[in-house]
Every structure is written in structure tokens, then in C-alpha cells.
Amino acid sequence: MTRLSPFRIGQIVRKEVRQLFxxxxxRPILFVAPLIQLLxxxxxxxxxxxxxxMAVLDHDRSAAxxxxxxxxxxxxxxxxxxxxxxxxxxxxxxxxxRATVVLEIPPRFGRDLAAGQPARIQLLLDGxxxxxxxxxxxxxxxxxxxxxLEEGGRLELLEAGPRLExxxxxxxxxxxxxxxxxxxxxxxxxxxxxLLTAFSVVRERELGTLDQLRVSPVRPAELILGKTIPVTxxxxxxxxxxxxxxxxxxxxxxxxxxMVLLVVSLLFIISGLAAGLLISTVSKxxxxxxxxxxxxxxxxxxxxxxxxxxxxxxxxxxxLSYINPLRYFMEIVRALFLxxxxxxxxxxxxxxxxxxxxxxxGWAIRRFARSIA
Amino acid sequence: MDKPxxxxxxxxxxxDDLVAVRDLSLDVASGExxxxxxxxxxxxxxxxxxxxxxxxxxxGDAIVLGQSIATRPEAMKSDIAYMSQRFGLYxxxxxxENIEFYADLYAVPRVDLPDRIERLYAFSRLGPFxxxxxxxxxxxxxxxxxxxxxxxxxPRLLLLDEPTFGVDPISRRDLWLIIHERIAGGTTAIVSTAxxxxxxxxxxxxxxxxxxxxxxxxxxxxQGSLGADVVELExxxxxxxxxxxxxxxxxxxxxPFGDSLRLVLRREADWSAVRAALEAAGLxxxxxxxxxxxxxxxxxxxxxxxxxxxx
Numbered sequence: 074m075t076r077l078s079p080f081r082i083g084q085i086v087r088k089e090v091r092q093l094f095x096x097x098x099x100r101p102i103l104f105v106a107p108l109i110q111l112l113x114x115x116x117x118x119x120x121x122x123x124x125x126x127m128a129v130l131d132h133d134r135s136a137a138x139x140x141x142x143x144x145x146x147x148x149x150x151x152x153x154x155x156x157x158x159x160x161x162x163x164x165x166x167x168x169x170x171r172a173t174v175v176l177e178i179p180p181r182f183g184r185d186l187a188a189g190q191p192a193r194i195q196l197l198l199d200g201x202x203x204x205x206x207x208x209x210x211x212x213x214x215x216x217x218x219x220x221x222l223e224e225g226g227r228l229e230l231l232e233a234g235p236r237l238e239x240x241x242x243x244x245x246x247x248x249x250x251x252x253x254x255x256x257x258x259x260x261x262x263x264x265x266x267x268l269l270t271a272f273s274v275v276r277e278r279e280l281g282t283l284d285q286l287r288v289s290p291v292r293p294a295e296l297i298l299g300k301t302i303p304v305t306x307x308x309x310x311x312x313x314x315x316x317x318x319x320x321x322x323x324x325x326x327x328x329x330x331x332m333v334l335l336v337v338s339l340l341f342i343i344s345g346l347a348a349g350l351l352i353s354t355v356s357k358x359x360x361x362x363x364x365x366x367x368x369x370x371x372x373x374x375x376x377x378x379x380x381x382x383x384x385x386x387x388x389x390x391x392x393l394s395y396i397n398p399l400r401y402f403m404e405i406v407r408a409l410f411l412x413x414x415x416x417x418x419x420x421x422x423x424x425x426x427x428x429x430x431x432x433x434x435g436w437a438i439r440r441f442a443r444s445i446a
Numbered sequence: 447m448d449k450p451x452x453x454x455x456x457x458x459x460x461x462d463d464l465v466a467v468r469d470l471s472l473d474v475a476s477g478e479x480x481x482x483x484x485x486x487x488x489x490x491x492x493x494x495x496x497x498x499x500x501x502x503x504x505x506g507d508a509i510v511l512g513q514s515i516a517t518r519p520e521a522m523k524s525d526i527a528y529m530s531q532r533f534g535l536y537x538x539x540x541x542x543e544n545i546e547f548y549a550d551l552y553a554v555p556r557v558d559l560p561d562r563i564e565r566l567y568a569f570s571r572l573g574p575f576x577x578x579x580x581x582x583x584x585x586x587x588x589x590x591x592x593x594x595x596x597x598x599x600x601p602r603l604l605l606l607d608e609p610t611f612g613v614d615p616i617s618r619r620d621l622w623l624i625i626h627e628r629i630a631g632g633t634t635a636i637v638s639t640a641x642x643x644x645x646x647x648x649x650x651x652x653x654x655x656x657x658x659x660x661x662x663x664x665x666x667x668x669q670g671s672l673g674a675d676v677v678e679l680e681x682x683x684x685x686x687x688x689x690x691x692x693x694x695x696x697x698x699x700x701x702p703f704g705d706s707l708r709l710v711l712r713r714e715a716d717w718s719a720v721r722a723a724l725e726a727a728g729l730x731x732x733x734x735x736x737x738x739x740x741x742x743x744x745x746x747x748x749x750x751x752x753x754x755x756x757x
Binding site: 078081286 | 524
């Protein structure tokens, strides 16, 4: 066994960097595409429920009923898009999706309320999007509750007994952006590592240059290092870029340590590079690599807790998520940004990332060496 | 005689049920240019890949530059150049960047590089295009660049797999000039080709057919070994003559060749008998010259003999 040649590794790195920056199609992918995605996630992926369209049928037409409708609108959660005259209209609005929520206020609502009698209102929800529906229902409950207290009457929802006063820590306004943007870092790092690593290998296979490298004295380990070092650098630059934009542009708090973020990102990148290499060993063409990449990328995002909480998944998938490095990275990054957690609290996730990274890398190197030997 | 540069003994390679190369044994002397000739699927590429150390043999071995390819396939890599049919070039690097990258892989000293590149440009005439991206070159120029990349580390052994495949005649001549210049400098080379006329440029030719070695000698010796007469013939009605000749038991093959016909006679046959038969059929022979058998004639005959010998 000859020793690895730092010179040869350096020359491969130089060539890779040259190719990355020369291709006018690949240049924007490196830094612009991640930023655009970050902006998209920051602005568009919003699971907050605001401005929910609401249709209202007010049979009562009293001062009290108008105050209730005003209260519904005032918080910004509901927009009255239609004031109906007949119940059939309400159903039509729901059916056509023109309103997500419809509110029906019966006659005698104002009188009952003033007399201290139980006053009933009916709220119908479009449950197609269960998430939005549940959240909207929660808002409506709170508004009705507050309204009842204020009016001093008895609304059906108002009950005696202990009252819960929830308070959200770390993200007091429960804004989804504060939660999503740090998570985007994980997705973008995964994407960059898979994409750049797998494609730089598969492209060489397509061109026949990989064959030429095989007959040269280049060793597989040198080739792997030469290919992964530039990807790591690009990924770290992206990390810095995204973190800065998240902090400055979106005003997401960063309460942890940047050093910890760097270390944990490096650990995470190892798994990404390994997955990229593994994809390259099973793909002959760039199209194959692309499809394989999606087969890896989508489940890893799905079972990372980015969109859906892991604890509400079926048990099998919860178990599967334990081998998903993105799951741990998500937890760490969110904790770093929002809770200011450090190595003391996060060591289990660190350990998991390190273990997965090493196992994946070992496997990738073995497969890769065999695929080109 | 020096120790051979390559010594192949019983080299065999199977792919599942297919035997791509079967029990191949031959020596290549140092400084020799050996042509590996045969149709597609004859086992040329498999042989070259085994010699380059990237494909392990199923049986047998070859000692290449003193190293066994079966046990130490990495040992001689820095001394050889293997060029696959389509040499891998980085399309988005320039001509010069490609050459420099391959030079760096083989750790060519940087101080030697400008001089070596100039020499390669001189033969390949790629100098004016050195800043052009490899992807923008024509097919012939790409192939020449591939050869330059393969040669920049001054290998002692060249293994070239159909270097002139699909290349225009001018570039093809350039490629052979480069190869011959290297041979003159003491390099050993095995060049595979499916073009018979190219085989004549080699010191010796190895004919491969279905993975077997069917002939190995200098081109002239091979041509002399045919043991049959070849006649070039001009006749007034060539079409009718072809029909007559196809029926004749004395003629092995008759093919149109420009305005004339080219006949390969059976070994025991005599030209005068064939001539008499044609004239008896009413054909007028304007010209009949004895011709040198081409390598193609020889190859076809060797394959026929091999097929006959097989049960």
C-alpha cells in the first residue's frame, strides 16, 4: 500500500473547483439556489392560520351578534368574506371552498346572552385540511370564550372550573417561520451534499474519465477526498449564508454557539457525503442519480420532523427515523437557534450523528472503492 | 533478446457464460508495436483491460513490465498508458487543463511540463486550440487530445484501444505519427484496431477471433502464409463473371474491387484452370494480375481454418 498523496488530492480538488465554477449551469446551484429556497421556506411555507375565509349567517342581527362577528375578525385570524341570508348559502360556501369556516348565529342570541341564558352559536369547519381546521377551531374557541367573558353572559363554551393559561416558551408567538427556517438548513445541506457528490462522480462515469482515473495511479481514497473536500467547502459556505440570512433577514434568534453549529454541521455533512457516494455507486447515468437522489431525499425529509412531528407517526416510522441523520440535525439546529442549547444538552444527538456518519462513510468508501476497482 | 515487455501466459477471462478471451499466450518485445486485430467482440478490449490492470483475469497471468497483473495489478500503473475507445476528457476543461490534470495525476514534475506539452502539440497540432474547452473540439481532435493526455507522463507501455475509431483520415494519420514517434523513442505499444489496413503499420499483428489467437506474425509473413493465389481481374462483364466464379469450386471468394474483381483461389487451385473456365463461359479477360494477399484475406482464411478444425 502506497501512502496517500496530498499533491494528487490537491490537484483533484483544484480540478473539481474549476469545473464547479466554470459550468454556467452549476454556478447558481451552489449559492443562489439555497438562498432562494430559504426565502421560499421563510415566506411561503407558513403553517400559521391567518385570514381564514369565513362566511357568516346572522339570524339575530343584534348589537351582541355584531360584536361577536367583529371580535372574530379583529384578531386577524378570520376574514368575513360573505354575509349570508340563508343556511343553504353557507353550505354552498363550504362546498366550493370559498370559506373554510362558517358561523351561524341563531335568533334570540343577543336576548339569551343578555338574560344570562345559554346562548348557542354554530361553527362549521372545512376539515379537508385537518391541520388548518384544528388550528382555526382552536382560535374560534378562544375568541368565543373571551367574548363570553367580556359580555358577562353565558356562552355554551364557558364553563366553571380551573382554566388553562398556556404560554409558549422559546417561540412565544408560536410563529411557524421561527421553527421552519432553522430546519431549512438541514434540508439544504442534505440536498447540496447529495447532489454535488453524486453528480461529480456519475458525470465522470458517463464521460469515461472515471475509467481513465482507474488506470492511473490515483487511489480510491484520494479520489474520494478530492471529490468531497470541495463539496464540504461549498456546504459550509451555504451554511454561513443561510444562517446569516435567517438571523438578519428573518430575525430568527440564534441563542446557541456558532462553534457548536459548525461542528454539528460538519458531522452532518459526513453523512450527506456518504449518501452521495453511495448514490454514485448505484447510478450509471445522471438521470439515474437524480431519481435515486429523490428516493433518498424525500423520506429523509419526511421522517426528519421538518413537516410532521415524529411522535405522531406510526411506530415503525418512528423507529426508522432513528437512523435518519436529518432527524438529529433538525433537533440540534432548532435547539441551537431557539433554545440556546449546547453540547451538554445535545450530546445524544451528537453521538447519533457521529455514529451514523462513520458507519455510512465506511460503507460508502468500501462500496465506492469496489465500484471503481 | 531482452526480456519481453509483456509476457502473456494462458490468459483467460470469462463473463458469466461468455469466454471473452480464451487461453491467450504471447510475448511482446520491448520497443515493439503489436497490432491487436479482430472484429468487434473478438476480445481486444478485454485483453487490453486485463493488461492495464483494471480487469482481473479468470485464469492465467501476464507479466507486464516485470509485474504480474494477477497479483500486483497496481504496481505498473504509473508506467503504462491505457486509452479506452473513447478517451475520457473533461469536457468543461480546456485542452491544456486536461493535459495538465493528467500530468498531475502521474506526478509529472512541473518544471518538465511546458516542454512536454510543446512536444505533444508539435505532433498533435493542438497548440492553437489549447484554450479551447475539450467539449468544443471535433471528434478527431478529441481523440488526439486523449492520446496527448495518455502520453504526457511518458509511459513505457501504451495500451491503445481502437484509438482511430471514428476518426477522420487526417487525424488518423496524425495519431499514427504520434504512436510511431513514441515507438521510435523505445516505448512498447499494443494497439487494437478493426481496420486491416492499419494493422500493416505494426511490427507484428495478433489476430483475435472469438477470444482466441488465430494468427501472430509480421504483416508480410502473414500475407505470405496464405498459401493461396490472389488475382486481380478485369473482365468485360463483371456481373456475369461474379456469378460464374461463385459457382466455381476452385475459387474461395470473389469480390468487386473498383472496376475489377478480386479473387482468392483455393489453395490447390491453379489460376490457368480458372481462366479457362471463365473463357469457356464466353467472358473476355482484359487484364489479370497476381496480387499480394491483404491482411483481410489472411484473417478470413485463418478464421475459416479455425472453424474447420473445430469439431
